Amino acid sequence: NELRDISIIATPPNNRLSIRTFVRNWQADIVREACLRELKRGGQIFYVHNEVRSINSVAKEIERIVPEARIVVAHGQMSKLQLQSVMQSFYLHKYDLLVCTTIIESGIDIPTANTIIIDKASKFGLAQLHQLRGRVGRSHHQAYAYLLVPSTEYLNSDARRRLEAIATFDQLGMGYVIATHDLEFRGAGALLGDEQSGVINEIGYSMYSEILKEAVNTIKNTQNKTTNGSATFKRRFSAEINLNISALLPESWIPNVNLRLKLYRQIASAEKDHELNRIKSEMLDRFGKLPEQVDHLFHVHTLKHLCESIGISKLTISPKYGKILFREDTAISLAGLNLLVSEYEGSAKLNRTDSSLQLSHSLSSKDDRIRAAYRILNQLTPQELEVA
Incomplete structure (x- = not known):
């Protein structure tokens, strides 16, 4: 086998709209405004809080801020039957707002849920934010994503870059672009080894791809092998x-x-x-x-x-x-x-x-x-x- 070029599927389903994305300091007024906008059009809301130990107290706080909403909680430490019952009830619109962990990250398709609020968004990776944002906007309605942080002023540079990237690339079909940025931010790791995370910033994505390609070509070229049968590589670095x-x-x-x-x-x-x-x-x-x-x-x-x-x-x-x-x-x-x-x-x-x-x-x-x-x-x- 050999390395193949990537085919990019950038065409969204018909009638889909891009998800309007906002990065904001956490404020009760912002949470209330976002929730009421969705409730007024008969929709539902995801509120992502990824800490099980405090999720119930957060749900009570949201209930105080938006008393108009019927609120339910879901997280991975619930029993299978409990979780199934909660998600089924939310799907049937018996509740308006689901306070949940990242358990909704995949496999959730609820067309009436078109607002997602992500608490402490600076703690999430770029790909994870993109995946969570994809839980809304799965119909023809305009969807909204609010990425809330304690204070934008005190974000570290990595968190700021991630949030700026997810807010900037909010058009449809941006999955590959976001994945490329995520690769640059996190690093690609050791592809054939035990270490599955790395710092690609050391050499850059283009250099990484080039070195990988050279390594594959060297391995395939048997005349370049040393006497003990292992391929030799010319080490380079990126200043x-x-x-x-x-x-x-x-x-x-x-x-x-x-x-x-x-x-x-x-x-x-x-x-x-x-x-x-x-x-x-x-x-x-x-x-x-x-x-x-x-x-x-x-x-x-x-x-x-x-x-x-x-x-x-x-x-x-x-x-x-x-x-x-x-x-x-x-x-x-x-x-x-x-x-x-x-x-x-x-x-x-x-x-x-x-x-x-x-x-x-x-x-x-x-x-x-x-x-x-x-x-x-x-x-x-x-x-x-x-x-x-």
Whole structure:
């Protein structure tokens, strides 16, 4: 067998509408408004609270906020007969609001339930949020999904990215796009090993796919085997660049999400600077003048190539400081390193514990940080690796 391309089914059933999705701070007024809107049109509501120990007290709180609703509770620790009875009663519309755990995540199809409220939504993964949201909107009625959090202000970056993604991709047929984002966020894990979760951020989805493809080809190519019969692989790495700048393809510039993903893959898979320049020229010709964020994206990938060529695993240039993390097999110019340290006049510090160089500077301008990154990397690049 060989790896096959993915076929995407993006055509929704007839008369389906996209689910309007909102990320909000938890407030009693929001819960009441969402529930009353559904009740007024004769519909039903899922309220997802994924903590069994407190689910009954939450149900009482919802009963206080929406006394008009007939409320019932369902969770996985109920007996099979109890759970079956509750779900049957809810399906027959003997209750208006089901306070439940993620037990409804799959296998539930209730066309009259068209509002879902997910409590503490920041604790859920992207794919799980998408799956839960899919419990509503299963008829021709407009459906609503409310993702409630204690405070949007204090969300960590990962949770914020997940919630922004699920709220953004609320159109029909977005399952594959969301799955791709979920893969980027969580990591793909070890496909053939025991470890089934990983950090794909270390190498990126495109690089992961490329390495996997190369590995399969190497295994199939018997002449590349070593004497003990095991295939040999060339290990690579993906450098991380952080310049505190926005580097992306704006939705306003390229509205089609599938096209944006395709271009991201092309940029990520470019191994040489001339390939990046070709992609950049094609985008300029096709879409017009490149926005600042797109220019930044190409700078980031060019800097990645520089880092990878001399064994730098991470380069950070922030407004106040910089940090360069070297790999064990780094091939930097020692003369260039000494010159760089002397130029910083005491504000550069070598740390042997994590093989890093820390720098102090003042670079408030984005362009200044980009120029500084190029200057530092060019200084650390041995002459024999420099390209005219």
